[in-house]
Amino acid sequence: MLIRTTVNGIAHELEVAPETSLLTLLRNGLGLTGSKNACEEGECGSCSVWLDGELACACLVPALQADRREVRTVEALAGNGELHPVQKAFVAAGAVQCGFCTPGLVVAVSDLLERNPTASDEEIRQALEGNLCRCTGYAKVLEAARIAAGRGTAPRAVEHGVVGESTRRVDAPAKVTGTFAYGSDLRADGMLHGATLRSPHASARVHSIDVAAAEAAPGVHAVLTASDVPGRRTFGLEFADQPVLAWDVVRYEGEPVAVVAADTLEQARSALELIDVDYEPLPVVLDMEDALLPDTPRVHEHGNVLRHLHIVHGAPDRAEADVWVEGFYETAMQDQAPLGPEGALAAPTEDGGVELRTVTQWLHVDRQQIAPCLDLPAEKVRVTLAGVGGAFGSREDIHAQIHAGLLALATERPVRIAYSREESFHGHVHRHPSRYWVRLGATRDGRLVAGDVRLLLDAGAYTSSSPAVLTNAATFSTGPYEVPTVRIEATAVHTNNPPCGAMRGFGAPQPCFAYESAMDALAAKLDIDPVELRRRNALRTGSVLPTGQVLEGSAPVREVIDRCAAMPLPEDPLPDGWVRGVGFAVGFKNVAYSEGFDDSAEATVTLRHGPEGLEAEVRTAAVDAGHGVLTVLAQIARTELGVERVAVLPADTSEIGSAGSSSASRQTTMSGGAVLAACRGIRAALDADGAALPITRTATYRHRPTTGFDEDGQGDIHVTLSFVAERAVVDVDPELGLARVVEIAAVQDAGRVVNPQAAEGQVEGGVAIGLGLALMEELQLDGGRIRNPSFTDYLIPTILDVPPVRSAFVEEPEPGAPYGVKGIGEHPTIAATPAIVSALRAATGRVLNRVPVTPDDLVGLRLPVERPERPPIPDVPGQQPVPEYLGLELGQHELMKAR
């Protein structure tokens, strides 16, 4: 029907279909993509707009209801090149990270302050209860609203900061105004829309796929199946074992089977319904322990063991201790739940190649996986970064890139694939569910003498980055403590559950929950204060790790513990009938890649005279997924070159070498190190011969080399470690089993803090994700199928769930690292979960050995999981992943070896 509506003061006459939402009308019909499509079920507030002056989620407004009404969007807020006061406040407060939720938050805060210009903190929190943010943990959002309400107190970021100064994000203005283009906002002239048919079965044989009806459907330009993949039919980060499109069998629910390109998304989705796939359901492997049983069906031909690590240090068979504690601990499947769904826009190029704009964490390794599948040489595949709406590991694996490329080549038209929220849950990997059997031995005065750990990770149907996640999950399993005698047996198994891979913490949160729970049990058994027990055993520089590695870098473990424990406790009143608990946990993780990986990052810096004086230009392929690396790179260039104006160019694969991934808490060290080296090259040139500007220098940064495991699991595995201590104060309603986190105190080892406001933001946001795993976040599976693939049912913390985070940093420089920095992005997540669960135990006295903790656990309706039998040690040849023995094609190792 025809509607007349006024949007941001401009009258429009538009034809809309009755089932169209106002959000679709704004984004597709009017090109106003500042309102974001994160959930499309009114759960996240990212599409907040005003309809006749009332705040609404545009996704739930039938477009026809905009007829003769006035719509106002985020695009109306800034005028004449001047940001709206709320937008300015978001920039100054550091309330912007990935920015995907930001337009919705800016609109919601503006709405509140228009009605209530002096809103209190509580009124702000209540008003923002429907706006989800996955990056910030809401603390800086609250501060931004305070600033806009005229009473902000926290230090504000400066525009042109150097290393050590709180500095405004280089991309913040575009993000607060809604002009920053994310994967789902991409468009091109003549663009087709792609859609993906996914398996409804967790395990099935594919007998046939009939696409004839789909091909004949209106608007359809291409329907592709596995037989249409011109090159390699599989991809993968470590092993290319994952089908681009399934052919013979499907191994998990949601596995792509066919893709369609059509004139409209509606047509593409309708065509999917016409594809007739003849599936024969096969037996399903669902449980990670069952996967190891001899009679269990094999998910892959080589069996269900992906990798087994065997680590022995000292003489564990003869270990003696005064006191032993033994426990079983389990963690659930967590989702990264970035607010921005996956998207890719592929366009054919004149040379027969393809140009891809997409959401990723590592452009070059994407290209390395995409090109062989498209049967193109790497140089004919250009990958450019689109705006990344949060990552947390979920963008490390390929999602729609190859599919979009295939469709673009087949149709000779640009093709966009943009996932819905539900498809996003099926379209990326998740955090591995884990099971840990832990035995710790100590002397009577609380010195750890032995650790014996058996652990399993459920890798799901394909490899992804599971072998590397297992390395962390194994090597960290006795904690940041000196344990002279250790045996660790760690297995990653295949099941027909969704594939698991990278998520913030990358194999460190699972052991942290296990060893910190065991440390609390040990403290109780020895009657020693749990904080003191941790102090007594803390790693330090020179300590020997279970892998025999001597810890050579900085290791201020006692310092983070002591400073965290010394922080004042909150004085919030305890509600009537509730009980309060305090818990403490120490977490740690490697920075950068481990196990002999040849890790490097490249940067090019130019210093020149610009129209307004000296200026620098920085080019890297580093992905800013919201954590702020681009701003850090600009700060480094300013510091080294003494210029104020620094332009950081967009990342792509054609102009610059690999930056490695924005993961493993590594980019400040790696790309930061490359920019630092390039800048110093420029300075050296200026000093040496007074060379004339412009000067351009390219540099590559490498950290010190590491090694793999020997047959006893010994080796110089990790580059360096970084540490965090967290204390949680939690209130519990013991009758209803409801928990409310009152405060988290966090002290993070950072080497050197480059951007204090952004570093605080990493701690606050990281804590929120750890809180989610402690209390609410679980992808629930039933027969391998995800039961809750939506923001209605996969709950992530709201502004009313995340408490104030009191944070501080210990700055003990890391030898050999640029400015002594250490990555911090992942660490706050790791210790938050066990600290919160420890507080829950203290409050309730209950045994809690599984996360997330449910209300059933807290009222005693669900008993602790008991699994006294340790699973068998699988019979595999050695320490390498099983596919590697079989000579399967390598993924990213191949890239790095080729360099």
Next chain:
Amino acid sequence: MSDTTPRNHAGLRPAGVRHRPPGAFVPRSLEEALEARAAHPEAVPVAGGTDLWVEANAHRLHPPALLDLSRVDELRAWERRNGTVFVGAGVTFTRVLDELGAFPALVEAARTIGSPQIRNRATIGGNLGTASPAGDGIAVLAAYDAEVVAGAAGGRTRRIPLGEFLVGPKRTSLAPDELILGVEWTPSPGSGSFAKVGRRNAMVISVASVCLQLDEEAHRVRLALGSVGPTVLRAPRAEDFAAGLDWSHPNSGLEEFGRLAASDSRPIDDHRGTAAYRRHAVGVLAQRALARALEERC
């Protein structure tokens, strides 16, 4: 915000062929709306869209046509009548918060429904029409002994007690030619409250909820339970027990009331909570609600 029962796999293997709707009906008055309803019973009524458009966006809703009720002013009024209160189907939960402060339980429920963005659009009529067992507004109206007022073309109206209106999960006894005009109840002298539990502090669909309303005159307690049965339930055994209780000295009667409320529930396990916890939680919530109500008498 919608509490769709466990998901099908529409995103994975869409089912059924869609039909492009021929159009939408946009009545400007109640009379027009009822006529359109009679002439096009296949058209799906929509007011705020906060439940319905979740389904539309997920391609689970393929209505042959829509009936937009957002421009029917008559549905947006509420008034006190002779000893009763009538709230029009189009009254939003934001307006409940702002205007219906005389009904504390309804306000408490409204505060927990969705977010400001949702409450600005979601209506009492939509809550009733969706007829979810987790409908927080419905739990209050059930404890109020409210009647749904349904209308049809030609000025026909029908009053349907809530217990007869709700016939199953997301199913009502509304006839195909009827629209929900509003809801009407006789305010009881005495205090009342609403409480719900979920796994986070905002934006959560009830895992269990209760609404309790005292009726001082009749010396009765009315107790409604949400998310613990196929529809919002009343708790007859708990209510009868409370009627026989000495309200000034309830003593251990409070615990028994909670126990009976739990036994009146008929919960199931699903992805939001276990039946055991739901039963436990409604017992605790009911006991607390009665204790609070009796304390407020003093």
